[in-house]
Amino acid sequence: MDTAAVTGRTSDGTAYRTTGPADGPAVVLIHGLGLSQALWDDHVGFYTDRYHTITYDLYGHGESAPVPAEMRPASLTGYAAQLARLLTELKVGSAHIVGFSIGGMINRRFALDHPTLTRSLVIMSSPHDRGDDGQQAVEARAASVRDQGAMATMDAALVRWFTPGHLEVHPEHEEQVRAWRLAADPESYAQATWVLANGVRELIAPDHQPSVPTLVLTGADDTGSTAAMSKAISTAIAGSTYAVIDSYRHLGLLESPEAFSDPVRAFLDRLEHGG
Secondary structure: OOOOOEEEEOOOOOEEEEEOOOOOOEEEEEOOOOOOHHHHOOOHHHOOOOOEEEEEOOOOOOOOOOOOHHHOOOOHHHHHHHHHHHHHHOOOOOEEEEEEOHHHHHHHHHHHHOHHHEEEEEEEOOOOOOHHHHHHHHHHHHHHHHHHOHHHHHHHHHHHHOOOOHHHHOHHHHHHHHHHHHHOOHHHHHHHHHHHHHOHHHHHOOOOOOOOOEEEEEEOOOOOOOHHHHHHHHHHOOOOEEEEEOOOOOOHHHHOHHHHHHHHHHHHHHHHHOO
16 A cells, blocks of 8 residues: 655646555545645645545646646636546546635536546635625725736735734744745736636536535634535535534634544545444
């Protein structure tokens, strides 16, 4: 049983890392906008005793190539195709897909576009119907990125993302988040920002919903991916499970990896091992 970490790059320039038993059930972890697969560094250890765990960088993030010319402008469908190519090249028949923030939009699109590759979904801290005013505000922020650059919304985002006082105790988290965003390809980041803002429109009332086991969870104090949004997602997907993690905002998974990984691991174990 091979459990060593393996890094590589697919034919379209997607950087990835696999860890855990090669013959275990596959789990893919998708990071959020302006971050990188390193977001999951403190999470993968929760899975790799039993699961073949795969992380990767979205186009133009981390070490991945920019959004390919044939996939511009970026879209949820394009990001779903990126993941499908990754699984195909890794010869993974199907996987549990864990998506954070925009990753939780990508995995919903992925389940609709590539159902045979989808074993289950975990939709973590992901936006949904924001209402007219909220939608306009998010799209305005996306436009400001196009006009003013990737760091234009950074300071305001940090306030929304972390619990009060956390960055004073853990300044390394602010440094890391800033570094991830600065490392992103500017054009790919601007396109991804618009997908995060506008892409929810196609997910609010799709022609059909994913038909795989699904866990939807978010932080109780996440103002951009609220508990009400997660509840609405869960309600729309038959048989799904819904959970709220007390106290945390959007990047609670950086503050407390175990608070978010524990329910995900329990969900996967129920599906694969009956408990």
